[in-house]
Amino acid sequence: MPWPQNITLNEGSFTLSSSFKVTISGIVNPRIFVGTTNFLRRLDGRTGMFFSQGYIKDINEDPSAQLQINSLKKGVVGINQDESYKIEITSNKITIDATTDIGVLHALETLLQLLQNNGDSFYFPNVIISDFPAFTWRGLMIDVARHFQPVDVIKRNIDAMAAVKLNVFHWHLVDDQGWRIELKNKKKLTELASDGNYYTQEEIKNIVEYADQRGILIVPEIDVPGHATAILTAYPEIGSKYLKEPNEQKQSQYKIERNSGIFRPTLDPSNPETYKFLSEVFDEVCPLFPAKYFHIGGDENEGKDWDANPVIQKFKQKNNLKTNHELQSYFTLKLVPMLKKHNKEIMGWEEIMNDKMPKGTIIHSWKGSNEGSPAGESLVNAAKEGFKTILSNGFYIDLMQSVNDHYLSPIIPKETVLSKEEKDRILGGEVTMWSELVTSKNIDSRIWPRTAAIAEVFWSNEKDINLKSMKKRLQFVSNRLEELGINHIKNKKMILRNISNYQDVSSLVDLSNICEPLKIYTRNKGGTEYQTYSPFTLFADACTSDASDAIDFNEVVDNYLQDKSPKNLNRVTEYFKKWIFMHSDLIKLSENAPLIKPILPLSQSLSELSTELLAVLELNKSADKSLFNKLLINCNSRNHADVELVIGDSFKKIIDNIN
Amino acid sequence: MPWPQNITLNEGSFTLSSSFKVTISGIVNPRIFVGTTNFLRRLDGRTGMFFSQGYIKDINEDPSAQLQINSLKKGVVGINQDESYKIEITSNKITIDATTDIGVLHALETLLQLLQNNGDSFYFPNVIISDFPAFTWRGLMIDVARHFQPVDVIKRNIDAMAAVKLNVFHWHLVDDQGWRIELKNKKKLTELASDGNYYTQEEIKNIVEYADQRGILIVPEIDVPGHATAILTAYPEIGSKYLKEPNEQKQSQYKIERNSGIFRPTLDPSNPETYKFLSEVFDEVCPLFPAKYFHIGGDENEGKDWDANPVIQKFKQKNNLKTNHELQSYFTLKLVPMLKKHNKEIMGWEEIMNDKMPKGTIIHSWKGSNEGSPAGESLVNAAKEGFKTILSNGFYIDLMQSVNDHYLSPIIPKETVLSKEEKDRILGGEVTMWSELVTSKNIDSRIWPRTAAIAEVFWSNEKDINLKSMKKRLQFVSNRLEELGINHIKNKKMILRNISNYQDVSSLVDLSNICEPLKIYTRNKGGTEYQTYSPFTLFADACTSDASDAIDFNEVVDNYLQDKSPKNLNRVTEYFKKWIFMHSDLIKLSENAPLIKPILPLSQSLSELSTELLAVLELNKSADKSLFNKLLINCNSRNHADVELVIGDSFKKIIDNIN
Incomplete structure (x- = not known):
């Protein structure tokens, strides 16, 4: 693979x-x-x-x-x-x-x-x-701003990228929650906006060399003009926040963000100091990275501080900029020559696209159904308008979706008609690992093994994209990733040992094999339940997508429904018995492990439903459908421990089939 | 603890x-x-x-x-x-x-x-x-020359040291197998003698700061004049090797050592260039380490190349140096002012001791029964002669001995009579982790948890040294070390998964819980079976000292021999049944895992002996003592897979008790 x-x-x-x-x-x-x-x-x-x-x-x-x-x-x-x-x-x-x-x-x-x-x-x-590869840009982005990732995390993930023939590491170095790169001429950035968690320039050079030895290009990202809280914590004078009272200090307006979400702090595009600052930043950052591309972010600028600032409004009028998008385009175009000076092409999230951008620009398409756009819309638009482009929509692995979803997500949207030139401008795809909910202890289990399957979408011939074959091979690749140093397998039990207070973890493992963390922005709702310094040592952090027993149970149920042989029935009821035992074991363990308590409602619901179904299927007790459905609703609850049981559909099939 | x-x-x-x-x-x-x-x-x-x-x-x-x-x-x-x-x-x-x-x-x-x-x-x-601590010097030495240990290994071990109140990290940076520290004025050392595995000066400063934040002093060691192969690979001109033929090149005499042992390459004490070299090395290394002490090694110089070199012999005569020890003392004394210049006291292994050394010198006592000396002899001598001193004999954790041996090894030999002044010169003890047989993947399991118990010897009141209490607490501390990031627990199964070819590892775990790696220099005999680049992913590398089931089995056997109740008998026979099953399972697994083959003779011997004993104890078969003893000899074999079964003594007790 x-x-x-x-x-x-x-x-x-x-x-x-x-x-x-x-x-x-x-x-x-x-x-x-x-x-x-x-x-x-x-x-x-x-x-x-x-x-x-x-x-x-x-x-x-x-x-x-x-x-x-x-x-x-x-x-x-x-x-x-x-x-x-x-x-x-x-x-x-x-x-x-x-x-x-x-x-x-x-x-x-x-x-x-x-x-x-x-x-x-x-x-x-x-x-x-x-x-040979189908696409030339086969990337993985890691966000090291929201949770800093030490050098060894980056290095082992570069090893793993090389193992599945990915070739671009996109390093998201700056966001509201932190500035992660040492600047010798702007020490305030790391002093005031990194909590001491940043890469020295020597570490960056060392990682760039490490990646180069493995055939991997590193593209840095400094995200502007939005996502700028960290920058403005150190340099408030270039922020867009308008101060009504003359005695208000800009200094007090910004402080490093500890929550997750989209925030107002934005660079001031009307202030010449902003451009001086960025030019000096690029002068120091660009020489560290040999890549021809430089990612300037540009996403999710809602312009609230721009709208509220009369000086910026005046600037818009004066420059005949009608919308905030035009203002942002004005801003982005000012960065082009700063990067050109260092022989870099500009790259940014799809919001930077405007018709004045140079044609060497790379548009990074990311929006999709979660943002109310058709998947890959901006990718196709960019290619048609003459820009180079890559796709990340469909490859947001932080959403904790099944590998199947990502694997069946093509780079070029199906039934798109493109000329050869347009097609050639689509360089490839990039997996994005946003780090709101990960630490260095569980980030590997979010990236791998799913990214290996996505790497196949980027490299292989479309005709060889085969879900069943991939799933079989993925297990093998997953083991080989451990051999390389990825800790997605071993750290699961490490987290569970902590939760169990170092008692026997078998039952916790059993539960984790049918639970998945809440998906698609439903965990940490509002972005304030957890902070960037929360260590994430909870049950949800040991769980992964594609819970293994859930997949197996679904197959077991399908087999049983197709052929109700005693053997097939037995495989179903064995699971029920396992889960009934599991719950009673978890109760016992919880007597010496407070962290088990929050998951007991889930194991209890599962145990109750299993008990009822066992009585019906094995002891021929008459079925009470309304009871089944009530118990199933409990099993499908997403109100416990940030996880969901992912066996609801299989249960529903059994229940629907009874009588 | x-x-x-x-x-x-x-x-x-x-x-x-x-x-x-x-x-x-x-x-x-x-x-x-x-x-x-x-x-x-x-x-x-x-x-x-x-x-x-x-x-x-x-x-x-x-x-x-x-x-x-x-x-x-x-x-x-x-x-x-x-x-x-x-x-x-x-x-x-x-x-x-x-x-x-x-x-x-x-x-x-x-x-x-x-x-x-x-x-x-x-x-x-x-x-x-x-x-408050009993001793002020509570050290851990890690040898990063024979197997290089990356920055993250050093950092996590510093964390663990702090957790058990150790306060000196002794960094063995140079040996025959590698030079591990960047010198900006002597780039050849890392270019020719590190295989690319070394710490940059920035990394060293970063680690020194990291340790300082955790209350830990770092003492560097540059081992001279012996253990010098790496140095001489880069700077052959200061070597002692005598060239008989005028066209021989010193360059070809030295190459970086890949094996383990004591080797001839030694610095030339008669060559002024040697002192110029060392002075320049100290000028660059000393400022990196704030510690007042600098370890210059000085151990295991057998003087063979000195004896064989007529120029050096002449030099000895001229300077009235009668023995190689006097010559080495001459050499060592030349280093004192070079270090004094940087406000450093000299420290070295016990071989550096001579009556001309300044009284601030620290003598590092290491020899013991393996070297034919009483334990701590040089410690006591040093204290009596007015030197400061620390002890490592008894704390050589690379020998893979039981924690009991180390824990019951006091710093000051029992029944030693010392004055208060002499006693005060005994600063403390130091655990030594020599790295011939470890990699970054299993070094943690060699250092921990045993070093936590030794830390208690260094810190606590002698009257609180209690083996039984320590063993109970050690399990708890071991779990907390995992919480801190030490991977001694999780990497065991990782190695076993590789050996099993990612089949179920339960039986391998069972066997590993009664096996220990060969001890006290009996593994890698002659030092040439393995090379420094051997990755050590074998069964022996997953095993540790103090094999848990072996300890439990011994207790079970003792209980049974004291009280032959059916319950106590049952606990013994359960082990036999487990090992009989284990062997048959390992045979099955080995059909798809070549790395299991080498351990089958051990599990077979154990299975055979268990079967025989089961028949006698459970089915009242008559005992055949000669058969028992034959089978026991097989179980006690040290000829398989670099490990030994450590249940032989328990078996012997049972066998001796039959009839």
Whole structure:
């Protein structure tokens, strides 16, 4: 995963032995040595073979090696590069051919996914693969403003991105809740608006290099003119807030935001100091990032402080700017030359689009049905109007939706008619991980494994998008992500151990496997129940989307309804019995664990419904449909512990089928 | 843990509510704000209460707060400081009084350990504690040369150190296998001798600050003149190796070491360039570390290259140096003024001791029975000869011994007669984590929880050293270490999942709970079976000392032998049945997991012995002692998978008792 463009499976296989070695030929960047050494260590770790080859430091180190890697020229990390590769595996030789070392890195990831085993050995199937991406921009955005994410979180997620052939890390560095990047000439930003949580410039350079070694481009985002509370906490003088009384101080108008939502603080587009400030910021930030693109945000500026400020209103009139959108466009256009100076193209959320923008601009399409727009509307509009564009709508993984929803969400809306030129302007897609409700302890479980499936949407041929096949492969990929250092699997029980007060967590695991966190902005309603410093160690934070037992139970119920054999009935009633036991066990555990209390109403509702259904299905008690429906309503409640039981539909099918 | 010096438990308790707040008064360093904010977040995380108080940034923020912290003066992180504190908890108020903010940090850790709960709430028992350390130097050394440990490993271990009131982090930065510290004036060291794995100076400053905020002093070590392969890989010209042929190149004589052991490469004490090099190194390293002490290693120099070099022999003669120890003393004394220049006292392993050393020197005592010396011999000698000294013998946690051994190992050898002055020169103890056989994935499970018990040896009153009480509390502390971010619990199953090829790991867990890694230098014999780049993802790497089921089984057996009731018999035979099932399950799993194969001989031996004993004890089959003993020998084998079953003694007791 992502599924390659072309595969030919042949007879036989290449069996791995401890004498396995790699050699590299051609014209390459040093990144290929890092990549190949890492490849060997990962193969070492999985197989326990501990190959003798240590650090690969040069080309042509061992011409007799079984894995021969050839690369024609040095690769550049960026957009519209040749990322293709070929792998040929025969029983005694593996060959990788790629135009550049970036293609080689992709090939090594494919190879690691191809490894099979029986009881005695590890082997690669004999196969010929030729592969290249469907879209050139395959991104993941991480918001480090709302919850800061330390360097090791960023690095391990870059590793995981590379494993599924994503190639752009979009770093959302600034928002109302924090400024996260050290500026040597504007120290106030981190002193007053970061709570000490920010990246030093050296850390940023180090991460940029780390990403480059893995073939990943980093695009920074400084979100303006809205989402500016953190900036204005440090530099209130460039804010739009109008002070009615002469003795009011702008300083007191802004303080770093602790809640979630859309807030008023906005840069003042009528103040020349605003542009001086931004120009100086770009002068310091741009050189840290080699990428040709710079994301300036531009989203969700509701203009309330603009409307309330007579100076800004006067400025609008004077400049013949009729709407706030025109005012924002005026603002955005002022930034273009500041970035051009550093050879950067401007990029922003779809709100920045206006007809005066240079055609190199990238429009980041994000709105969809939650915002009252058709999905991808701005993407298609941007492409038609001559802009480059990428899509994030459909890939908002913070909404805690099923992987199915994201996987079946295409980049180009179905039945869109576009010319070849227009289509070429659609560069790809980007997964967005907004961080209102995550910490470094559970962010991995929000990003992975779902992002691996989305990576397939970005890379693979549309004809190979196959839900059933993906679901099967996703489990495998998920395990491999743990091997790489992603902690989505192990941290679940860690959170549950804390909740259980270090008692046996089996029953908590059972419940978590049928519960999912509240979805699509229904958790932390109003944005004030939790603060940015809330640690999120609750039951909901251990739960994930695509709860595993819920999926299995649904299948078990479908099988039973199709064929009411004793065996199929038994599989259904086993779940009921498990959940009845689970509830009584949770009650017992809760006597020494206050954090279990809030989830008991859910396990109780489930236990009651299970008991009733068990009596009907196993003991032939007569069914009381109204009781069933009442109990089902309790099970479907979203009022407990920020989670919902996701087995309601399966239960409804059983109940509807009775009598 | 560590047990406080004085505790008075009173009636009643302070119940935590979500309105809980903290206020601070007195004269303090900023570290108290970081410490108190972290305290609130940890309490938040454990209780799920998510207090409204965010970042504490000043004194006297809320005089009505329930937790009142008072500190008299600013604390300095270092040796021989006042670290005492008092806590008084009443039903509606908690008061912490300490001389300095360092004492306050200790008090907050104690408070976190005092938190209790019932089914409904979290509370602190009403108590009065006054506390101070038995020894002023309470250290943990981590070797980052043999296996590099990234910044996040160091930081989380500093957190854990603070949690158990350790106060010195000894950073072993250089050894034969790598140079781990960026020098801007000697870039070759990291370019040629680090494999890219080193700390930048900014990272070091950041870690020093991080440690300082937690009350922890960092003492760096640059190990010379032996253990110098990495240095000489970059600067061969200062090596002692004698070149017989005029066309031989020193360059080719040294290359970075991949194995473990004691190696010949040694700095040349007769070459003035050696001292110039070291002086320049100290000039760059010293300013990074505020500590008054600098560790120059000095251990395990066997002098082979000195003996073989006629130039060095001539130098010895000329300077009237009779032995290699005298030559090394000559070398060491040359370093004293280089460090004095930076206001640093010299510190080194016990081999540096000689009668010309200044009395401020700290002698680091490490040899013991493994090296043919009585434990603590050099500690006592150093104290008697007027040097300051600390002890590491007995605290070598890389040897994988039981926590009991370390806990019952006192700092001052029993029955030693010392004057008060001599006793005062014994500053304390230091745990050593040598890293031949660890990676960042399992190092936590080697350090913790055993180091928490050793911390009690360093801090608490000798009369409170109580094995049974410690073992009970250690489980609790171990869980709290996970809360802090230590991954000793969760990474065990992660390694086992890899070994099982992501099948059910229950049987592997069962086996790992009665297996321990080979101890005291018996794993990786000769130092060449594994290399520094071996990833250590094997079964032995998931096992730890103090295997939990082995301890429980021993108790079960003792109970049975004391009272052969059916209930006690049943507890014994349940283990036998579990292990018989475990073996058959492991066979099944191994059909899809080659890494399980190497452990099957052990589970088979155990299964066979269990089967025989079950037949005798449950079915009254007549006992065949010679068969028992044969099977027991198989169980006691150390020839499989780098581990040993640690239930042999318990089995022997049963067998001896039959008939």
